[in-house]
Amino acid sequence: MFTILPIKGYIDQIDGFFCDGIHAGLKPNGNNDLGFIYSDKPCTVGAIFTENRFQAAPLKHFLQYGEDFKTNFVLINSKNANALTGKKGIANINTLFSQLDFGLVNPIMSSTGVIGNPLPIEKIVAGAKRFDLTSKNGENLSRAIMTTDAYPKTCMYEVKLEDGSSFKIGAVAKGAGMINPNLATMLCFICTDAAAPYSDIMEALKVNSETTFNAISVDGDTSTNDTVMVLANGNSKAYDKEAFLEVLRLVMFDMAMLMVADGEGAKKVAAFEVINAVSNEQAMIAAKALSNSLLVKTALFGEDPNFGRIASTIGASRIDCDDEKLVISYNDVVVFNKGEICFDATIEAKAADVLKKDKYKIICDIGLGEGKFTAYGCDLGYKYVEINADYRS
Amino acid sequence: MFTILPIKGYIDQIDGFFCDGIHAGLKPNGNNDLGFIYSDKPCTVGAIFTENRFQAAPLKHFLQYGEDFKTNFVLINSKNANALTGKKGIANINTLFSQLDFGLVNPIMSSTGVIGNPLPIEKIVAGAKRFDLTSKNGENLSRAIMTTDAYPKTCMYEVKLEDGSSFKIGAVAKGAGMINPNLATMLCFICTDAAAPYSDIMEALKVNSETTFNAISVDGDTSTNDTVMVLANGNSKAYDKEAFLEVLRLVMFDMAMLMVADGEGAKKVAAFEVINAVSNEQAMIAAKALSNSLLVKTALFGEDPNFGRIASTIGASRIDCDDEKLVISYNDVVVFNKGEICFDATIEAKAADVLKKDKYKIICDIGLGEGKFTAYGCDLGYKYVEINADYRS
Numbered sequence: 001m002f003t004i005l006p007i008k009g010y011i012d013q014i015d016g017f018f019c020d021g022i023h024a025g026l027k028p029n030g031n032n033d034l035g036f037i038y039s040d041k042p043c044t045v046g047a048i049f050t051e052n053r054f055q056a057a058p059l060k061h062f063l064q065y066g067e068d069f070k071t072n073f074v075l076i077n078s079k080n081a082n083a084l085t086g087k088k089g090i091a092n093i094n095t096l097f098s099q100l101d102f103g104l105v106n107p108i109m110s111s112t113g114v115i116g117n118p119l120p121i122e123k124i125v126a127g128a129k130r131f132d133l134t135s136k137n138g139e140n141l142s143r144a145i146m147t148t149d150a151y152p153k154t155c156m157y158e159v160k161l162e163d164g165s166s167f168k169i170g171a172v173a174k175g176a177g178m179i180n181p182n183l184a185t186m187l188c189f190i191c192t193d194a195a196a197p198y199s200d201i202m203e204a205l206k207v208n209s210e211t212t213f214n215a216i217s218v219d220g221d222t223s224t225n226d227t228v229m230v231l232a233n234g235n236s237k238a239y240d241k242e243a244f245l246e247v248l249r250l251v252m253f254d255m256a257m258l259m260v261a262d263g264e265g266a267k268k269v270a271a272f273e274v275i276n277a278v279s280n281e282q283a284m285i286a287a288k289a290l291s292n293s294l295l296v297k298t299a300l301f302g303e304d305p306n307f308g309r310i311a312s313t314i315g316a317s318r319i320d321c322d323d324e325k326l327v328i329s330y331n332d333v334v335v336f337n338k339g340e341i342c343f344d345a346t347i348e349a350k351a352a353d354v355l356k357k358d359k360y361k362i363i364c365d366i367g368l369g370e371g372k373f374t375a376y377g378c379d380l381g382y383k384y385v386e387i388n389a390d391y392r393s
Numbered sequence: 394m395f396t397i398l399p400i401k402g403y404i405d406q407i408d409g410f411f412c413d414g415i416h417a418g419l420k421p422n423g424n425n426d427l428g429f430i431y432s433d434k435p436c437t438v439g440a441i442f443t444e445n446r447f448q449a450a451p452l453k454h455f456l457q458y459g460e461d462f463k464t465n466f467v468l469i470n471s472k473n474a475n476a477l478t479g480k481k482g483i484a485n486i487n488t489l490f491s492q493l494d495f496g497l498v499n500p501i502m503s504s505t506g507v508i509g510n511p512l513p514i515e516k517i518v519a520g521a522k523r524f525d526l527t528s529k530n531g532e533n534l535s536r537a538i539m540t541t542d543a544y545p546k547t548c549m550y551e552v553k554l555e556d557g558s559s560f561k562i563g564a565v566a567k568g569a570g571m572i573n574p575n576l577a578t579m580l581c582f583i584c585t586d587a588a589a590p591y592s593d594i595m596e597a598l599k600v601n602s603e604t605t606f607n608a609i610s611v612d613g614d615t616s617t618n619d620t621v622m623v624l625a626n627g628n629s630k631a632y633d634k635e636a637f638l639e640v641l642r643l644v645m646f647d648m649a650m651l652m653v654a655d656g657e658g659a660k661k662v663a664a665f666e667v668i669n670a671v672s673n674e675q676a677m678i679a680a681k682a683l684s685n686s687l688l689v690k691t692a693l694f695g696e697d698p699n700f701g702r703i704a705s706t707i708g709a710s711r712i713d714c715d716d717e718k719l720v721i722s723y724n725d726v727v728v729f730n731k732g733e734i735c736f737d738a739t740i741e742a743k744a745a746d747v748l749k750k751d752k753y754k755i756i757c758d759i760g761l762g763e764g765k766f767t768a769y770g771c772d773l774g775y776k777y778v779e780i781n782a783d784y785r786s
Contacts, residue, residue, distance in 0.1 A: 054708030054716050084704045084716055086732030115701025116729065116736060224705050294687070298778055308508025311477045312617050315447030323447050323477055336509060339479030343509060382775050385691055 002243035003160045004250065010138020010154050011170040011191040016040040016235040019172075020135035021144025024127025026079040026113075026120060034127045035076045035144030037189060042070035042105045043231040046201030048209060050226035057082040057089030057119075058109040059227065064090075068198040071106040074189065074231070076145050077124060078174070079113040081185075083224035092119045099125045102133060112147055112174060112187055112225055138172060145174040145187060153258040159194070159247050165238035167194035171251050175259040185223030186213065188255050195234035196244050204248045205230065212252035216260040216291070216376045228252070260376045265383025268300050268355075269376060273363045274314075277371035282319040284373035286364065289317035291377030300379035305351035307335040307343065314364055325367030330354040338367070395636035396553045397643065403531020403547050404563040404584040409433040409628040412565075413528035414537025417520025419472035419506075419513060427520045428469045428537030430582060435463035435498045436624040439594035441602060443619035450475040450482030450512075451502040452620065457483075461591040464499040467582065467624070469538050470517060471567070472506040474578075476617035485512045492518045495526060505540055505567060505580055505618055531565060538567040538580055546651040552587070552640050558631035560587035564644050568652040578616030579606065581648050588627035589637050597641045598623065605645035609653040609684070609769045621645070650769065659771035661693050661748075666756045667707075670764035675712040677766035679757065682710035684770030693772035698744035700728040700736065707757055718760030723747040731760070 012019055021035035049059045065071075075097075082089045093109045096119070100107075111119070142152030156170035175186025205228060213228060230248070261269050272290040277283035290296055293313045299306045307328050314321055328336040333350045335343050343351075354360050405412055414428035442452050458464075468490075475482045486502045489512070493500070504512070535545030549563035568579025598621060606621060623641070654662050665683040670676035683689055686706045692699045700721050707714055721729040726743045728736050736744075747753050 051711065052705060052708040053711060053714050054704055081701070084701060084729065084732075086716060088732075114699075115705055224708060294773075301778065306507075308474070308477060311447055312445060312508055315445040315617060318444065318446060321446050323479060336477065339477075339481075380778065382778050385694065385773065385775050385778060 001162050002240055004243070004247050005158045005160070007156045007158050007168070009156050010142065011037070011156070011172055011189070012136030012138040013156055014168045014170060014191050015193045016233045017191050017193075018133055018136055019141040020131060020137045021140035021142070022127055022130060024077070025123045026077060032140055032144035033078045034124060035141040036128070036131055037074040037076075037141070037191065037231065038133045039072050039231065039233045041233045041235060042072045043233045044196065044198050044201065045069065045071050045108070045229065045231050046198055046205055047227055047229040048205045050223060052224045052226070054084055054224045056111060056225040057085050057093060058111050059225065061090050061093045062108055065106055069106050071108050071231070073102065073104045073107040074110060074229070075107060075128060076110045076187065076189075077113070078145055078147050080111060080117055080119055081113045081115045081225050082111040082119045083115040085116070085118060089119065092121050096121045096125055100128055110187055110227055110229070112145065112185060115224060142172045145172070147174060149174050150262050153255055153262070155251055155254040157247050157250060159243050161238055161240050161243060165236070167192060167236040167238040169194065169247050169251060171255050173255040173259065175262075186226055186259055188213070188228045188252070190228070190230045190248065190251055192230070192232050193234065193236040194232055194244055195237055195239040196230070196232040200241055200244060201230045201232060204245045207245070208249040208252045212249065212256040215374065216256045257376065260378050263378035265381050265386070266378035267358065267381070268379040269359045270300055270378070271359075271361045272375045272377060273361055273372070274374075275363065275365050275372045276369055277366040278320045278369040279371040280373055281371065283366070283371040284375070286314050286317045286319045286366070287373045287375035289313050290362070290364070291375040294380065297377065297380035300355065301381040303352060303355040305330060305335060305348060305355055310362060310364065311336060319366070320368055321366055322368065327365040327367065329363045331360050394555050395633055397636070397640050398551045398553070400549045400551050400561070402549050403535065404430070404549070404565055404582070405529030405531045406549055407561045407563060407584050408586045409626045410584050410586075411526055411529055412534040413524060413530040414533035414535070415520055415523060417470070418516045419470060425533055425537035426471045427517060428534040429521070429524055430467040430469075430534070430584065430624065431526045432465050432624060432626045434626045434628060435465045436626045437589065437591050437594065438462065438464050438501070438622065438624050439591055439598055440620055440622040441598045443616060445617045445619070447477055447617045449504060449618040450478050450486060451504050452618065454483050454486045455501055458499055462499050464501050464624070466495065466497045466500040467503060467622070468500060468521060469503045469580065469582075470506070471538055471540050473504060473510055473512055474506045474508045474618050475504040475512045476508040478509070478511060482512065485514050489514045489518055493521055503580055503620055503622070505538065505578060508617060535565045538565070540567060542567050543655050546648055546655070548644055548647040550640050550643060552636050554631055554633050554636060558629070560585060560629040560631040562587065562640050562644060564648050566648040566652065579619055579652055581606070581621045581645070583621070583623045583641065583644055585623070585625050586627065586629040587625055587637055588630055588632040589623070589625040593634055593637060594623045594625060597638045600638070601642040601645045605642065605649040608767065609649045653769045653771050656771035659773070660751065661772040662752045663693055663770050664752075664754045665768045665770060666754055666765070667767075668756065668758050668765045669762055670759040671713045671762040672764040673766055674764065676759070676764040677768070679707050679710045679712045679759070680766045680768035682706050683755070683757070684768040687773065690770065690773035693748065694774040696745060696748040698723060698728060698741060698748055700744075703755060703757065704729060712759070713761055714759050715761065720758040720760065722756045724753050
């Protein structure tokens with residue numbers, strides 16, 4: 001048995017972890033753009049990366065260390081993704097770390113921002129030399145990694161085990177646009193003082209990603225830099241695999257929900273629950289199709305209970321379905337019931353009320369089996385277009 | 394040998410075809426909403442339909458006739474898709490035709506509009522009774538089938554064969570939103586007086602759809618009602634299979650290009666040419682991913698030569714690719730060349746000039762094989778959101 005308690009604060013609450021963020025001159029507006037995570041003891045590190053075929057230079061640099069290595073330092077910049085930068089992109093990371101005299105053990109870089117520009121290493125080195133490795137300023141770090149994010153994304157938990165020992169775990173993340181099934185332009189750094197072994201970290205990341213980060217969508221795009229990383233320094237000595245898997249799922253789900261709620265310009269979060277599909281796989285296909293559909297997203301933005309778009313999107317996903325079996329509900333308001341149109345003015349008004357909320361469920365009962373999957377999406381409005389029409393400037 | 398000449402006018406130019414459109418009270422604004430195509434001789438008819446699993450009632454009704462039947466009448470309404478209407482939806486079509494005393498042979502219905510509302514058969518019957526089957530008013534018909542279309546979509550060709558005989562072929566179509574690889578909410582009626590056999594019609598439709606209607610995208614959605622139909626009344630007696638296949642490809646391409654250029658709120662048409670991929674299949678996957686990407690579409694809207702989004706989308710499509718081989722160009726302006734960033738201020742200005750045009754190519758040379766495919770997409774701006782946030786009202 002174990003107990004998981006949410007606690008306040010940033011990852012700097014965790015024994016042995018230090019962090020901060022500064023303005024190094026990458027963002028023109030003076031906001032923080034460079035941050036670090038430092039551990040007083042080298043950490044076991046596990047990460048999962050984007051499935052985009054053009055992995056950015058920092059990802060390739062990380063993978064050069066091989067499996068199950070230890071690190072004490074992660075350097076993170078925004079405004080420049082160091083992606084599509086060829087071999088030079090990796091060489092720039094090595095050059096940069098060679099100029100930092102921090103007693104670094106296998107230092108890791110992580111980047112987010114515009115693709116296809118050379119990394120401004122002079123600015124980054126000059127900035128990093130101003131770091132105080134004894135800082136505990138999670139707030140500054142969380143702001144340094146933001147791009148189009150409207151707010152910083154963090155969470156913290158303490159896990160008490162049956163023997164009275166405990167460990168802490170928390171995350172700092174960024175991600176608002178380009179968020180998609182199969183990761184997205186999102187960076188998520190999860191720190192813990194649990195003595196978690198590499199194999200458990202990787203197992204937990206893989207198992208949990210399907211129902212957390214891979215279940216959310218803002219705009220269906222997948223970036224070159226997506227990273228979810230776990231750093232475990234073992235300072236607490238406490239560890240329990242079951243508890244670790246469970247709390248890591250919570251942390252990943254929290255971060256995923258914060259990202260989808262911050263979908264560029266988004267005001268609404270919809271949980272698309274597809275149930276009773278022929279298989280879980282088919283339920284997932286339909287649920288992700290719903291969370292990615294532009295017509296569905298714009299209807300949510302318009303608070304319009306246009307259930308025809310929901311049904312059409314399920315049909316367009318090509319899963320096994322039959323309109324004589326399909327039931328569609330907005331929360332508990334049934335709008336389509338097995339081929340019967342039950343959408344009179346009363347029902348429409350009730351459904352419209354559901355869509356006025358910030359969060360709601362759209363439940364699609366396929367009626368053909370027991371497969372289920374929930375995907376999370378947001379609305380898409382004018383603000384998304386405004387943000388993305390000229391993101392670079 | 395044969396000659397294909399574009400000619401002026403609507404499908405009413407074709408011998409034996411009559412058409413018109415009226416306001417029957419379906420659209421609240423008084424615009425045309427009901428039209429017909431009538432032939433003085435029953436036509437050989439071939440059609441391809443949506444791949445959406447929820448085929449609308451008119452499609453199911455058509456399919457009840459079996460293969461290779463003849464018809465002399467197509468009734469088309471807008472504002473109501475008669476989709477997700479269960480068995481009642483098909484029964485309503487039969488009821489409706491039973492009340493029309495036109496000497497109909499296997500009459501066909503085609504519908505577009507909102508999904509999930511019962512067909513208003515009284516209004517449609519009352520409207521259809523006002524039809525004059527000797528009308529030749531293609532303009533009225535073209536307006537009757539519009540939904541969010543900004544303009545009517547038609548084309549006409551005359552084909553002169555080597556023996557001096559000739560036939561005409563033309564089309565009327567609608568489609569602006571929900572346009573997507575694998576058809577979309579689009580209706581396209583192609584009429585000809587060529588003596589085309591059913592097997593050739595079906596072959597031509599299937600072969601040509603891949604590079605025409607299935608190569609365009611407005612928003613990645615696929616509707617319940619998509620239809621491309623060929624009606625051949627044989628009045629001209631002239632026929633040549635090679636000429637027919639070629640001119641049908643032209644007609645389908647014309648209609649597809651008019652649709653993508655009319656993507657809801659769209660101002661730009663981009664041809665995404667993916668070349669030198671490992672296979673044609675992979676080229677198609679990447680080209681369609683580009684034409685569907687929201688991040689690419691919003692960058693086109695912003696006239697922003699953000700080639701990183703192009704590259705990232707190719708990578709996200711999971712085709713075989715390597716940034717050391719990839720070359721990206723906007724028309725003839727190379728912006729990324731095999732891992733070398735060649736995007737200085739001069740190049741950026743030239744690329745931005747290309748994006749100011751109404752039409753341009755974005756060429757992605759994968760550099761790994763000989764596969765190629767061109768997909769056509771449009772930009773996405775505020776207007777798309779405005780149109781779709783509350784389409785029903």
